[in-house]
Amino acid sequence: MANRLLALLALWICSGLALAAGAPRVITLAPHLTELAFAAGITPVAVSxxxxxxxxxxxxxxxANWQGIKVERILALKPDLVLAWRGGSPQRQIDQLQALGIKVAxxxxxxxxxxSGALRQLAPWSPQPALAQQAADRLAARFNxxxxxxxxxxxxxxxxxxGLQPLFTAARNTLQNQLLTLCGGENIFADSAAPWPQVSREQVLTRHPALIIVPGDEQAAARALNFWQPQxxxxxxxxxxxWLSRAGPRSVLAAEKLCQALHPAAI
Incomplete structure (x- = not known):
């Protein structure tokens, strides 16, 4: 392990320690981080x-992908900042990057x-900091x-x-629940102790939801409708x-569509 780290460090040194002038070089390790970076005026040099x-x-x-991240390639790209996500970025490889002097946020x-807070956090790394602040303000205003x-x-x-097999849902301490409650939705599993509980068909039926929200397109809706009928x-x-699954700027589009579904007469 020590030899591996030394080899990676040598690669980093050989590639040059001086940062290129101009816009900070940012790498994103998840799709929603890529969306946030672009919204903040940052064009990443590499993505997931x-x-x-x-x-x-x-x-x-x-x-980066579900198998891990390409440490050597990230070093060669000489990023000023790597954006990581605790829900998916591999801790061991992130620790490697940090040990080699790479700044990780x-x-x-x-x-x-x-x-909106994430967009403000990215402002110092944007070639257009004011753009990041404006994007944060606009996003917050739409939610408000x-x-x-x-x-x-x-x-x-x-x-x-x-999902269908198994069925699982989002509980109170999730972004998806916040999007729902923003406009009067009452999550039937908000009280679950787990943030993403697996549930049974019977549990859903006994809680009598008036509305079922599924991620996807109209085919996904048709499959869900067929699954629940006639009970x-x-x-x-x-x-x-x-929109629904990624914690990015398009979450507000999910919220707006949720509100329309909950209150069609108000459109």
């Missing part, structure tokens, strides 16, 4: 697999406020507008459905998976 938004992210070199927005508009709405019972007479609404 599945970084497909905005479209230009698809053309950037990928240095953990960015884990898990709340509505945390999303939804909160104000639906503040007095009657609550509706909702099941946030992720459960609930409306099923699909929300694009990236």
């Amino acid at each position: 697999a599945w970084s497909d938004y905005p479209p230009e992210a698809r053309q950037i070199e990928q240095v 953990w960015l884990d927005p898990d709340s509505v406020a945390g999303l 507008a939804l909160r104000a508009r639906y503040a007095d709405s009657a609550p509706r019972r909702v099941f946030l459905q992720f 459960l007479k609930a409306t099923v609404v699909a929300i694009p998976e990236d």
Whole structure:
């Protein structure tokens, strides 16, 4: 292990310690971090697999996937900052990078406020810091507008459905639950001790949701509807998976669609 670290350090030294003038060189290790970086005015020099938004992210070199991260390649790219995610970035390899002098920032927005906060955190690393601050302000304003508009709405019972076999859902301490409650949704599993509990069909049926939210497209909604009929007479609404599952700027689009599904008469 020690020899491995020394070899990596030698690679880093040989590639040059001086940072290039101009915009900070940023690498993102998760798709939602890529989205946040772009929203803050940062074009990463490398990204993770599945970084497909905005479209230009698809053309950037990928240095991470579900199997791990390419430590040697990251060193060769001489980043000023690597953005990591505690929910998916491998701790051992991140420790390696830090031991070799690479600055790593953990960015884990898990709340509505945390999303705009992440953009503000990125501002010092943006070639356009004011753009990052403005993006944060706009995002916060859109969330606040939804909160104000639906503040007095009657609550509706909702099941946030992720997967079919097994069934699992999001509980209180998740961003997805915050998006739902923003406009009067009542999460039927908010009281679960686990943030992402696995649940049974019977548990869902006994809690009588009026609305089921699934990530995906209309085909996903049709599969869910078929799964629950005829025992459960609930409306099923699909929300694009990236909007609902990624903790990024497009989370506000998920919130807006959730509000429309909860209160169609208010549109």
